[in-house]
Amino acid sequence: MGLRTRRPRPGGRKLRAVQFDDEEFRRAGARAVDLAARVLAEQAADPVLPARTGEEVRAQLAGPLPRAGCSLDEVLDDVATRLLPHDRRNGHPRFFGYVCASADPVGALADLIASASNQNVTAWRSAPGAVELERLVLAWLDEMVGFGGGGGGLLVSGGSMGNAVGLACALGRRPDRERQCVYLSTEAHLSVRKAARLYGVRPEHVRTVGVDRRRRMRPGELASLVEVDRARGRVPACVVATAGTASTGAIDPLEEIADLAAAAGLWLHVDGAYGAPAALLGTHGFLREGFARADSLSLDPHKWLFAPLDVGCVLVRDLRRARECFAEDEAYTRVEEQGERERFAFFDLGPELSRRARALKLWMILRVRGADAIAAVLRRNVALRRHLDRRVAADPALEALGSGLSISCFRYRPAGVGEQDLDAINRGLLEELVASGRFLLSPTEVGGCYALRVCIVNFRTRREDVDALVDEVRRLGHARGT
Numbered sequence: 350m351g352l353r354t355r356r357p358r359p360g361g362r363k364l365r366a367v368q369f370d371d372e373e374f375r376r377a378g379a380r381a382v383d384l385a386a387r388v389l390a391e392q393a394a395d396p397v398l399p400a401r402t403g404e405e406v407r408a409q410l411a412g413p414l415p416r417a418g419c420s421l422d423e424v425l426d427d428v429a430t431r432l433l434p435h436d437r438r439n440g441h442p443r444f445f446g447y448v449c450a451s452a453d454p455v456g457a458l459a460d461l462i463a464s465a466s467n468q469n470v471t472a473w474r475s476a477p478g479a480v481e482l483e484r485l486v487l488a489w490l491d492e493m494v495g496f497g498g499g500g501g502g503l504l505v506s507g508g509s510m511g512n513a514v515g516l517a518c519a520l521g522r523r524p525d526r527e528r529q530c531v532y533l534s535t536e537a538h539l540s541v542r543k544a545a546r547l548y549g550v551r552p553e554h555v556r557t558v559g560v561d562r563r564r565r566m567r568p569g570e571l572a573s574l575v576e577v578d579r580a581r582g583r584v585p586a587c588v589v590a591t592a593g594t595a596s597t598g599a600i601d602p603l604e605e606i607a608d609l610a611a612a613a614g615l616w617l618h619v620d621g622a623y624g625a626p627a628a629l630l631g632t633h634g635f636l637r638e639g640f641a642r643a644d645s646l647s648l649d650p651h652k653w654l655f656a657p658l659d660v661g662c663v664l665v666r667d668l669r670r671a672r673e674c675f676a677e678d679e680a681y682t683r684v685e686e687q688g689e690r691e692r693f694a695f696f697d698l699g700p701e702l703s704r705r706a707r708a709l710k711l712w713m714i715l716r717v718r719g720a721d722a723i724a725a726v727l728r729r730n731v732a733l734r735r736h737l738d739r740r741v742a743a744d745p746a747l748e749a750l751g752s753g754l755s756i757s758c759f760r761y762r763p764a765g766v767g768e769q770d771l772d773a774i775n776r777g778l779l780e781e782l783v784a785s786g787r788f789l790l791s792p793t794e795v796g797g798c799y800a801l802r803v804c805i806v807n808f809r810t811r812r813e814d815v816d817a818l819v820d821e822v823r824r825l826g827h828a829r830g831t
């Protein structure tokens with residue numbers, strides 16, 4: 350039977366009010382794309398972050414619940430004039446804050462299409478195309494970083510959820526949660542502790558391992574803690590190593606940790622939310638060997654693969670562990686398809702049931718750009734970080750505090766100023782930099798010192814942007830009379 354196009358029923362104005370016809374959508378879409386194009390064109394314009402109070406922003410947006418609709422044009426105007434002017438430009442070449450990447454516009458287009466199609470990527474039978482696409486993209490990501498698990502895993506909202514899934518698999522469904530221990534370094538991401546708490550790991554069983562001078566986990570200390578815990582009757586369950594810490598870009602010694610994990614029967618979860626894509630670089634090929642030994646790995650395509658928010662990924666080598674943790678048997682979700690591919694359900698592998706088609710933006714970005722071009726951007730980001738390190742090293746008024754991958758931390762330290770004043774000086778300096786609207790950095794603490802932290806996950810940033818930042822730090826520092 351062929352498809353028939355039905356004439357729209359006359360319906361009332363109320364029903365028409367929640368639909369677009371084809372022509373209306375095209376016209377409205379063109380306006381929305383125009384607006385999006387303007388946003389992209391203005392990414393490099395100052396201010397990076399406009400100076401606003403919460404009250405000012407709220408006042409622009411506040412209003413009662415709309416009972417009757419208005420035209421889309423009117424709403425788009427408000428988006429342009431009342432909303433966007435308050436937003437931070439995360440794609441600005443001098444935006445160096447957090448680990449927040451510039452976003453590939455191909456991803457924005459993909460998200461539009463994904464929303465139009467509104468696939469619910471729960472299980473194959475609900476979204477055959479979107480499920481197969483996600484499985485393909487997972488295999489690509491796996492190949493890209495050398496995990497070697499054939500792409501078992503799933504896309505999630507981000508690194509926090511990736512770590513939460515990895516940790517769930519690590520802890521398993523066991524009756525002795527009260528005794529299980531998780532090991533992580535002082536530099537591990539907060540999301541690991543958060544997940545451990547949610548799963549009921551006792552706070553004193555989340556064991557913090559010290560780091561070396563380069564902020565990398567000390568494997569010897571890990572081994573001693575595991576031994577002590579065993580002797581006390583605790584159950585060492587999981588070690589979380591980080592490939593690219595959010596604070597300084599440090600990479601834990603993955604192979605040594607993998608050896609210890611194997612010897613002690615620990616699950617090895619690697620948090621590569623930020624750093625995993627560096628495995629594409631010849632200089633970081635060693636990451637692949639580490640990842641190949643992990644039981645699970647999280648990586649965030651919305652960070653250093655330049656996908657728009659939100660999309661994270663967690664790869665799991667033995668999916669039986671994920672199923673053991675997440676699969677439930679309910680009549681209303683039971684899969685009755687026969688073939689193995691057709692029986693596949695993502696909701697058996699993670700906490701979410703309804704999920705948008707996050708794979709589409711990755712598939713489109715990877716196809717349009719190609720992994721080699723993305724690797725070239727990563728290489729350039731790392732080269733810029735090295736350039737920054739060299740400028741800091743060459744400047745007697747600046748002190749390096751640690752760097753790795755595309756993150757560099759330093760502080761202004763003029764001669765004759767005591768340690769006790771440096772935190773306040775640098776805090777003031779950072780506030781002034783951000784208030785200028787020309788740069789944005791976020792602070793961190795390295796070895797107890799307040800640090801200016803520069804993170805370059807940006808395809809727009811160039812050498813002159815990094816130079817301008819260093820010059821400005823010097824100028825502001827000098828002007829403060831220190």
Ligand SMILES: *Cc1c(COP(=O)(O)O)cnc(C)c1O
Pocket residue numbers: 448506507508509510512538540591593594595620621622623649661
């Ligand atoms: C950003 C980050 C996370 C958290 O990822 P979200 O996507 O923000 O949830 C976890 N670990 C590391 C190392 C990160 O850099």
